[in-house]
Amino acid sequence: MSKLLIVGTVAFDAIETPFGKTDKILGGAATYIGLSASNFNVDSAIVSVVGEDFPQEYLDMLAARNIDISGIEVVKGGKTFFWSGKYHNDMNSRDTLATELNVLADFNPVVPENYKDAEIVMLGNLHPGVQMSVINQMTKKPKLIVLDTMNFWMDCAWDDLIEVIKKVDVITINDEEARQLSKEYSLVKAAQKIHEMGPKYVVIKKGEHGALIFNDGNIFFAPALPLEEVFDPTGAGDTFAGGFSGYLAQHKNISFESMKNAIIYGSNLASFCVEKFGTQRMETLTSEEITERLKQFKQLTQFEIEVN
Amino acid sequence: MSKLLIVGTVAFDAIETPFGKTDKILGGAATYIGLSASNFNVDSAIVSVVGEDFPQEYLDMLAARNIDISGIEVVKGGKTFFWSGKYHNDMNSRDTLATELNVLADFNPVVPENYKDAEIVMLGNLHPGVQMSVINQMTKKPKLIVLDTMNFWMDCAWDDLIEVIKKVDVITINDEEARQLSKEYSLVKAAQKIHEMGPKYVVIKKGEHGALIFNDGNIFFAPALPLEEVFDPTGAGDTFAGGFSGYLAQHKNISFESMKNAIIYGSNLASFCVEKFGTQRMETLTSEEITERLKQFKQLTQFEIEVN
Numbered sequence: 001m002s003k004l005l006i007v008g009t010v011a012f013d014a015i016e017t018p019f020g021k022t023d024k025i026l027g028g029a030a031t032y033i034g035l036s037a038s039n040f041n042v043d044s045a046i047v048s049v050v051g052e053d054f055p056q057e058y059l060d061m062l063a064a065r066n067i068d069i070s071g072i073e074v075v076k077g078g079k080t081f082f083w084s085g086k087y088h089n090d091m092n093s094r095d096t097l098a099t100e101l102n103v104l105a106d107f108n109p110v111v112p113e114n115y116k117d118a119e120i121v122m123l124g125n126l127h128p129g130v131q132m133s134v135i136n137q138m139t140k141k142p143k144l145i146v147l148d149t150m151n152f153w154m155d156c157a158w159d160d161l162i163e164v165i166k167k168v169d170v171i172t173i174n175d176e177e178a179r180q181l182s183k184e185y186s187l188v189k190a191a192q193k194i195h196e197m198g199p200k201y202v203v204i205k206k207g208e209h210g211a212l213i214f215n216d217g218n219i220f221f222a223p224a225l226p227l228e229e230v231f232d233p234t235g236a237g238d239t240f241a242g243g244f245s246g247y248l249a250q251h252k253n254i255s256f257e258s259m260k261n262a263i264i265y266g267s268n269l270a271s272f273c274v275e276k277f278g279t280q281r282m283e284t285l286t287s288e289e290i291t292e293r294l295k296q297f298k299q300l301t302q303f304e305i306e307v308n
Numbered sequence: 309m310s311k312l313l314i315v316g317t318v319a320f321d322a323i324e325t326p327f328g329k330t331d332k333i334l335g336g337a338a339t340y341i342g343l344s345a346s347n348f349n350v351d352s353a354i355v356s357v358v359g360e361d362f363p364q365e366y367l368d369m370l371a372a373r374n375i376d377i378s379g380i381e382v383v384k385g386g387k388t389f390f391w392s393g394k395y396h397n398d399m400n401s402r403d404t405l406a407t408e409l410n411v412l413a414d415f416n417p418v419v420p421e422n423y424k425d426a427e428i429v430m431l432g433n434l435h436p437g438v439q440m441s442v443i444n445q446m447t448k449k450p451k452l453i454v455l456d457t458m459n460f461w462m463d464c465a466w467d468d469l470i471e472v473i474k475k476v477d478v479i480t481i482n483d484e485e486a487r488q489l490s491k492e493y494s495l496v497k498a499a500q501k502i503h504e505m506g507p508k509y510v511v512i513k514k515g516e517h518g519a520l521i522f523n524d525g526n527i528f529f530a531p532a533l534p535l536e537e538v539f540d541p542t543g544a545g546d547t548f549a550g551g552f553s554g555y556l557a558q559h560k561n562i563s564f565e566s567m568k569n570a571i572i573y574g575s576n577l578a579s580f581c582v583e584k585f586g587t588q589r590m591e592t593l594t595s596e597e598i599t600e601r602l603k604q605f606k607q608l609t610q611f612e613i614e615v616n
């Protein structure tokens with residue numbers, strides 16, 4: 001099996017949406033990526049950091065899904081990264097109510113020895129310096145490095161971000177971030193500019209409007225599944241990234257054709273993530289449900305027109 | 309060949325976008341619908357009204373594309389409907405600068421005798437009372453009636469609109485209008501509510517984010533083609549409707565499978581419309597270009613994942 005190395009936050013979230021409100025629950029980019037990727041036949045490991053307050057049951061849950069958690073450092077006396085946010089009625093925008101970095105402030109990632117030769121590296125949203133440190137620890141050049149990031153790092157760690165972007169094969173960001181990074185409004189032009197910064201593949205996530213992947217003049221689009229309700233969008237982008245990287249790791253094929261399937265799987269898994277608060281839905285997800293939804297994606301997008 | 313009856317405005321537009329500005333040019337819903345549908349093998353006719361100021365060359369251009377213009381009334385001494393608008397930088401929103409109804413204020417549509425048995429009726433955006441009058445003039449029940457409308461009529465002719473919606477098979481509206489009409493935020497729920505108002509098929513246009521068609525639990529999605537530049541969005545929705553109804557008329561098949569192809573063709577044609585100001589691009593469009601773009605739509609959306 002291929003090895004998938006995942007780097008990102010493992011955290012507490014407190015979420016408020018028009019449908020309800022949670023206390024501190026399990027969250028973090030690496031958590032969502034890991035849960036999503038655990039639906040594929042891959043060996044995966046998470047590199048992250050938590051505090052002493054982090055419940056063992058959460059770590060046990062990740063381990064039970066065959067995720068190697070030896071790279072999750074538990075800082076004695078430390079407190080786990082905490083984020084709190086409130087979604088607006090349209091669910092497309094949110095206010096951050098609290099961000100407590102805690103143990104994340106001094107995070108020094110250590111890649112487990114047996115994952116320094118991982119074929120696929122999935123760099124979840126984190127300080128670009130931490131992402132770079134992970135790349136530098138790899139003893140064998142990965143087949144594919146995927147980077148997820150956000151506007152926050154464009155605002156406060158631009159130079160570090162540009163350096164890590166140079167090193168990756170795929171970048172996944174949302175539409176507004178693509179515009180900010182490229183200074184282009186058109187997503188087609190934005191993707192071209194970002195391509196010139198390093199990544200051969202540019203994935204632009206548009207939330208409820210789906211996701212685009214660009215490569216050298218080729219474009220593929222995966223819609224989001226139209227849902228009756230989006231209950232909680234938290235983690236949808238990370239779940240997408242986990243589905244994308246998990247699919248590629250399992251299939252050992254990083255062609256553009258394979259990446260088309262990978263973003264369909266990413267959208268598929270993200271469509272479950274938003275159905276319940278936090279990681280709830282992802283924890284109970286079955287392969288039968290994923291297959292059933294794949295049929296829905298086919299019905300949603302596939303058509304028969306002969307082109308002569 | 310099937311007959312396609314088109315009702316809507318034939319008008320003057322003055323448009324301002326971030327890319328430039330026009331004086332009064334040819335516009336109107338029926339104009340765009342007719343030009344778009346003229347790319348299919350159908351007999352089509354426009355029912356509309358213009359003033360004496362309307363240039364004969366515009367009428368000649370429509371006639372040259374095999375559109376029957378005998379139903380376009382020319383009002384002696386009258387002035388043609390005029391709309392002027394300015395698009396914002398994101399091209400997704402616009403301000404109306406002027407609306408001069410002129411001859412449209414007293415428009416009494418008269419369906420040509422030989423189109424009273426048209427198989428497909430495409431009711432372009434107009435006062436719902438005018439749309440209803442056209443339905444009432446049909447001597448043979450059409451195979452399919454398609455209605456396009458907008459928020460303006462929801463604001464100022466609600467009761468008339470609800471009456472005409474009851475009579476049609478397909479409604480095409482944009483996402484915000486679907487929400488206004490149904491009082492539901494979720495587009496899936498909105499489509500269900502609108503379905504209960506009458507139309508078996510609900511098409512929700514999301515502009516640059518594509519279009520959805522809903523029918524009895526089935527959903528199909530056609531993306532908009534990602535473009536480097538959108539030069540002028542005016543008429544894109546009408547062009548979409550013209551491609552949709554033109555495809556269905558040519559293929560004489562109004563199954564859901566056929567409608568999937570029809571909204572792909574609608575999106576295909578709309579992607580050309582926005583490339584130049586007004587009707588310019590549609591006037592020079594060739595079938596080779598449409599076929600070439602269809603290949604792009606296939607590359608953009610079709611994937612190969614076996615579902616067991």
